[in-house]
Amino acid sequence: MKEFDLIGRYFAGGGHQRKDVLVGIGDDCAVTTVAENQHLAITTDTLVGGIHFFESAPAKSVAYKAVAVNLSDLAAMGAEPAWISLSLSLPKIDENWLADFAEGLYELTRYYSVQLIGGDTVHGPMAMTITAQGFIPPENALKRSTAKPGDWIYVTGTLGDAGAGLGILSGEIETTAQNRDYLVNRHYFPTPRVAVGTALRRTASSCIDISDGLLADLGHILKASGCGATVHVDRLPLSRQLTECLGEGKAREFALTAGDDYELAFTVNEEQRGHLETSLSSTNVKATCIGQITGHSGKLELKLEDAPYPMPSKSGFEHEF
Amino acid sequence: MKEFDLIGRYFAGGGHQRKDVLVGIGDDCAVTTVAENQHLAITTDTLVGGIHFFESAPAKSVAYKAVAVNLSDLAAMGAEPAWISLSLSLPKIDENWLADFAEGLYELTRYYSVQLIGGDTVHGPMAMTITAQGFIPPENALKRSTAKPGDWIYVTGTLGDAGAGLGILSGEIETTAQNRDYLVNRHYFPTPRVAVGTALRRTASSCIDISDGLLADLGHILKASGCGATVHVDRLPLSRQLTECLGEGKAREFALTAGDDYELAFTVNEEQRGHLETSLSSTNVKATCIGQITGHSGKLELKLEDAPYPMPSKSGFEHEF
Known part of the structure; x- marks a missing residue:
């Protein structure tokens, strides 16, 4: 041998x-x-x-x-x-x-x-x-290319945690022992949202997992679907640990740009939106509406309480398709 | 991007x-x-x-x-x-x-x-x-574990060429330009025996591809099938180029032990043996009978004109299962 x-x-x-x-x-x-x-x-x-x-x-x-x-x-x-x-x-x-x-x-x-x-x-x-x-099952695949203007954008769980966990491990971020445990675990042991994915088969109009950061991965849906989007940064789901660790502004930046969360970002049209809660009820996973798909191909707008919000410098979002 | x-x-x-x-x-x-x-x-x-x-x-x-x-x-x-x-x-x-x-x-x-x-x-x-x-198709998979005592052992193509090609590339073996081209090509561009594999579905009793050397890979069949084998080294298919390059003795050693040929080694029972030529007729690939499966579990005997032949020192064959 x-x-x-x-x-x-x-x-x-x-x-x-x-x-x-x-x-x-x-x-x-x-x-x-x-x-x-x-x-x-x-x-x-x-x-x-x-x-x-x-x-x-x-x-x-x-x-x-x-x-x-x-x-x-x-x-x-x-x-x-x-x-x-x-x-x-x-x-x-x-x-x-x-x-x-x-x-x-x-x-x-x-x-x-x-x-x-x-x-x-x-x-x-x-x-x-x-x-x-x-x-x-046939015809149930959740593609990136099938989002439509008017569809609502959702994400599962909370965003930015894994990126903060990485920052803690590399010594760039300091926090309490409890927050450290939570955030580092989110980096080391990401939860694949398998039950959510199968539950969304007939409900979502498009879906992607967030590996490179929300803006980068949402960008893939926009590119494949030929659409744009508006994302409300005040609606981004943030863990208490992330906000305590980084403060709200930096936490939002991590939620927009940090990778490795492996949450799902998906879109749901107006008609299916009413079924979403039922679809996800068995999964014990919360999904949060963070914005809406627009017809402005390749344009991703960030808003804070309906005012424009600046795009983070390292967004990973490709403006030019 | x-x-x-x-x-x-x-x-x-x-x-x-x-x-x-x-x-x-x-x-x-x-x-x-x-x-x-x-x-x-x-x-x-x-x-x-x-x-x-x-x-x-x-x-x-x-x-x-x-x-x-x-x-x-x-x-x-x-x-x-x-x-x-x-x-x-x-x-x-x-x-x-x-x-x-x-x-x-x-x-x-x-x-x-x-x-x-x-x-x-x-x-x-x-x-x-x-x-x-x-x-x-169901029930057609060619496993390693289904060789039986009495089955005949075959190999496709010629053996040892890729190993000699590697030796030439690493400067350990010298030969003519023509032999070099042939042997180095056998190392760089191995031919997967796809047509032979599908043609053998109902004919072979077991099969493996030769990646680690004939003795090592035949050993996997013997281990999985709980059998032994006799291999006649004078029946090993050798290319003219390999024999010219190494001489007969060394060429046989390469055929027994050198890897990367990606020829197939397979077994055929007595009953199916008559169908083999027909099965392979469409493939343009020659298969050579080199020996026979025995009931001596874990024992691999080499023979030259029916006399015992020594096992090469680096055979890759596992005696102890």
Whole structure:
């Protein structure tokens, strides 16, 4: 057995076993079945040590995040997660690190009934690529390109927390121990909004997950849909911890521009708006209306109590489509 | 647009367009359909610069190989390739390199009617992970675990060429310009045996692709099937170029132990043996019988004209299961 085949032992079996996995880890390919009335959603995300996470970060959080960002993409499409493949590149074998990594991975896959169906383990710089797959009924995919002028813009949870958590970890932000715990956890262990994504299938007109920051990601919806938007910064959902830590002005800036929250941003037309509360009632996740889609293609206006509000300098929003 | 989003422009559209891809590159996920009477085969392989390929290797060959090794895994399962996702990590943006890389990738995906459906481009060490997916009719998957004593062992093409190509590139092996071209090409541009894999669906009793060397990979079949094997080294298919370059003895050693050929090793029972020629007639690929599966679990015997032949020291074969 080669040194790096050893890594595979930490993932042998794949954790949660699904009936739709006919061949799991250990052959040239996994073999699975897809139900007749389902389409398949597929996404891939890579995290590189030193770029997407601190190499000193707890291994459990690294694995958790690597899975979460992929499940978040499935959620943003309205898909129900099913299987993941993991490619793990490591400079050396540290058995404690691997045990913690496997624990973080399986914590999330167990919760969402996802099976690890295969992958690759190689010697190289610390990095991991996960491909995640899930199911969507035909015509239910939540695309970026289908927002319409007049649709209301919503976001789940609170924004900016993960960015503040990163600032705390890198020593740029100081706060109380309690706020630190909350914000750093939001950075290390983002919650993929899987239940919200599937609940929105027939209600939302478009959807994206917030990985690069609200303005950047809302910009993707506007670009794909050929629309503009007005966002009211006084309606941005902020956690008490973020506001205590940064003050209201800076908290709003983080909510607009900081990445890694993995909340969903979605649009709902006037007719469906009345169904939204019912759709989300089973999810225990709050969604907040923060603005409205406009017909001004490529224009994103910020407002504070109906007065213009300046665009943060590093908004990540592309004005020129 | 971020610097690394630029990379995505080289892959925009995904090349060959398939009708079963409903949403391609550019949303949170791809969305695809799987026909009712098909199972899905899924595989992931990672290549790291400096470990799996020379960073100075032609970008076209790097892309070609990254796709080929994944299609080879599908072939070894008997699957027909359909879609790939690409995660590409690069230390810097070199537009010429990217254009060549895209050319190598699309050359192979066009040939096999495979669509690039998404992926990720990140700043990091040079590395790439491809996840490939394909279709197999139910009950047709070619597993490693289903070889039986008495089955005949076959390999496609010729063995050891890619290993010699690597030796030439690293300066350890010298040969004529013509042999060099042939062997280095076998290293840079391995041919995934896709047509053979699908042709073997009802004929082979087990199958694997030769990535780590014949003995190591045949060992995986033996381990999974709980069998042993006898391999006749005088029956190993060797290219004229390899024998000219290394001499017969060393050529046999390379055929037994060198990796990266991406030929298929498979087993066929006595009853199906008569159908093999017919099954492979449309593929233009020659398969050579090199030995037989035995009931001696974990035992792999080499023979030369029926006399015992010593196991090469770096065989990659695991004696202890």
